[in-house]
Amino acid sequence: MCVGVPMQVISIEGDQAMTEVDGVKREASLMLLDQDVKVGDFVIIHAGFAISKLDQEDARETLALMRELFTPELLG
Amino acid sequence: MNYLDQFRDKGVVKGLAQRISSLTKGRGRPLTFMEVCGTHTMAIYQYGLRSLLPPEVRLISGPGCPVCVTPNGYLDRAVALSRLPDLIITTFGDMLRVPGSSSSLMEERAKGADIRVVYSPLDAVRIAAGNPQKRVVFLGVGFETTAPTIAGSILTAKAQGIGNYLVLASHKTMPQPMAILSADPELAVDGYICPAHVSAIIGADAYRFLCREYRVPCVVTGFEPTDVMQGVEMLVRQALSGQSKVEIQYSRVVRWEGNAKAQAILAEVFTPFDADWRGIGALPGSGLRIADSYHAFDAERAIAVTVEELKEHQGCLCGEILKGKVSPFDCPLFGKSCTTESPVGACMVSSEGTCAAAYKYAI
Numbered sequence: 001m002c003v004g005v006p007m008q009v010i011s012i013e014g015d016q017a018m019t020e021v022d023g024v025k026r027e028a029s030l031m032l033l034d035q036d037v038k039v040g041d042f043v044i045i046h047a048g049f050a051i052s053k054l055d056q057e058d059a060r061e062t063l064a065l066m067r068e069l070f071t072p073e074l075l076g
Numbered sequence: 077m078n079y080l081d082q083f084r085d086k087g088v089v090k091g092l093a094q095r096i097s098s099l100t101k102g103r104g105r106p107l108t109f110m111e112v113c114g115t116h117t118m119a120i121y122q123y124g125l126r127s128l129l130p131p132e133v134r135l136i137s138g139p140g141c142p143v144c145v146t147p148n149g150y151l152d153r154a155v156a157l158s159r160l161p162d163l164i165i166t167t168f169g170d171m172l173r174v175p176g177s178s179s180s181l182m183e184e185r186a187k188g189a190d191i192r193v194v195y196s197p198l199d200a201v202r203i204a205a206g207n208p209q210k211r212v213v214f215l216g217v218g219f220e221t222t223a224p225t226i227a228g229s230i231l232t233a234k235a236q237g238i239g240n241y242l243v244l245a246s247h248k249t250m251p252q253p254m255a256i257l258s259a260d261p262e263l264a265v266d267g268y269i270c271p272a273h274v275s276a277i278i279g280a281d282a283y284r285f286l287c288r289e290y291r292v293p294c295v296v297t298g299f300e301p302t303d304v305m306q307g308v309e310m311l312v313r314q315a316l317s318g319q320s321k322v323e324i325q326y327s328r329v330v331r332w333e334g335n336a337k338a339q340a341i342l343a344e345v346f347t348p349f350d351a352d353w354r355g356i357g358a359l360p361g362s363g364l365r366i367a368d369s370y371h372a373f374d375a376e377r378a379i380a381v382t383v384e385e386l387k388e389h390q391g392c393l394c395g396e397i398l399k400g401k402v403s404p405f406d407c408p409l410f411g412k413s414c415t416t417e418s419p420v421g422a423c424m425v426s427s428e429g430t431c432a433a434a435y436k437y438a439i
Contacts, residue, residue: 001142001170001428002115002221002273003299006080021078029198031231032224034337042080044276044329047168047225048196051338052276052329054080059328063082066302070091 004044006054009037019045083300084123092305093128099312100132107315108134108264109308110400112254113219113271114141114428115299121437123301133308136263136400139253140271142218143170143426145353145398149386150217150246151176156381157213157244158189163379164207165191166200167215174425177387197229197243204233204241213375216245221273223247223364224338227345230366230373242375245366248351250274251282252362258290263400267293267311269304272326277342279334283322291320298326345370354422355395394421397430404434411439 007019007026015030017037028050030037035053037043042054100107111117117137120126126135139145155176158165165181172182172193185191190210194200197214204212216226226243233241250271257263270283275296283294293314297307307325314320324330342364351363366374392414393407404410404423414420416435423429 001168001218001426002113002271004221004273004276008078029228031228032335032338032341034335044273046221046273048198049225049228051221051224051273052335055328059080059083062328063079066088066092066306067085070088070095070306 002046004046004051006042007045009039009041009043011039012037017043017050019043019050083298083302085302088302089123089125089128089305092302092309096133096305096309096312097130099309099316100130103132106132106134107266107312108136109267109269109311110136110138110257110263110265111269112138112140112250113274114144114426115272116140116269116297116304117430117433118428119299119301119304121433124437125301125304128305129308133312135308137397137430138257138400139353139356139398141423141426141429142222142248143174144394144422144429145248145355146174146217146246146422147352147354148176148388149352149383150244151180152386153376153381153383154181154215154244155179155184156383157375157379158184158191160379160381162210163190164203164210164212165189165215166194166203166212167191168217169193170426171215171217173419174422175389175420177384197226198232201229201233201236201238201241204238205236208240211240211242211379213242213244213379216243216247219248219250219271219274220277220342221271223346224277224342227341230345230370231341233373234370239372242373242378243366244375245346245364246351247346247364248353249348249362249364250278251286252359253353253356254283254286255290256356256359257399258286258292260399265292266315267295269307269311270294270296272296272298272303272329275326275330275334277335277338279332280322280324280330281332282334287320287322293320294322296322296324296326296330298329353398355398389420392421394423394431397423404431407431411435
């Protein structure tokens with residue numbers, strides 16, 4: 001039940017955002033967020049609400065680090 | 077496809093599994109890590125992560141499926157409400173098939189009750205606005221991820237002057253059962269895979285008391301397969317070096333302090349109470365009910381209804397499964413009289429129940 005989908009904000013009107021991922025669009029309320037959100041940001045959507053922003057820089061760093069440390073060929 | 081799909085990279089998952097194997101090789105007693113979120117349970121089964129881990133690492137599931145830990149008495153009240161005239165029940169889909177003492181919402185709907193599945197509690201508010209002559213009750217079930225969305229729907233209904241929207245609230249909070257399970261010598265949990273989106277709301281700081289009081293490592297972990305494997309690797313490292321601290325693997329979403337606004341909205345609309353957990357019993361301060369100042373939105377207080385006498389399902393081991401004490405395969409009903417097509421216990425009904433995940437992916 002705690003599934004949250006990362007979706008990208010494509011427009012904002014007041015407390016409502018239109019979000020999209022892989023061609024699927026979904027409206028989401030921003031009323032629970034304590035972070036500033038702008039078009040292009042990723043947010044986690046749960047039951048029609050954005051519950052958190054996704055830090056894209058952090059996501060890319062984690063991916064790069066995981067690949068560097070845990071690619072099987074490199075582990076030998 | 078977007079770049080976040082790379083968190084499912086099979087190579088990285090295998091690399092992490094190799095690392096975990098080499099770290100734990102030759103260890104005697106296996107390390108036992110518990111995931112306390114149903115979405116983790118699902119991910120672990122769906123991606124077959126257990127089969128990649130060495131025998132030195134054991135993953136067990138805890139009370140992380142909100143539908144599963146909801147006691148029969150709540151279902152019975154929802155069923156009783158659904159039988160009232162001019163009343164619409166709105167709910168997330170998971171609740172529909174859960175058997176109460178003698179009926180389920182699915183059965184009531186087949187008999188003519190107006191029960192509607194919604195994606196968001198805001199959809200339920202819209203249904204209330206469109207049906208002013210009826211009362212619309214939303215079944216407020218879920219942990220700290222979901223509870224703020226229900227609180228948000230109540231604030232929205234209040235702001236829009238929609239007086240016929242009510243919530244039957246049975247929200248639960250995660251840290252309290254984790255403390256109970258940590259103190260259980262029979263379980264001997266060596267670390268927690270802490271929930272991803274619950275933690276986005278309550279913050280990783282909320283688990284510090286577990287490390288302090290029970291010396292148990294906690295890693296807030298994302299839901300993708302590379303996340304789960306990395307979370308396990310971090311727990312292994314802590315356990316092997318005798319540490320017990322909170323770490324955040326899911327740092328792209330979770331902050332130490334959590335989401336202050338969602339926390340404030342929760343505190344405004346709800347108040348803590350001693351919630352009853354299936355399999356665990358009543359735990360002090362482990363639930364959220366609607367605060368007195370919002371009593372007009374509380375279906376339990378605002379709508380008088382006679383609820384049938386409580387009956388538990390004989391032979392069902394859901395309660396023990398929710399504590400991680402037995403696996404679904406230990407239950408005499410599992411896969412026989414209890415299947416996803418015809419479930420007896422809540423753990424088989426909800427898509428993220430431990431029994432449903434085991435039945436779907438491991439049989």
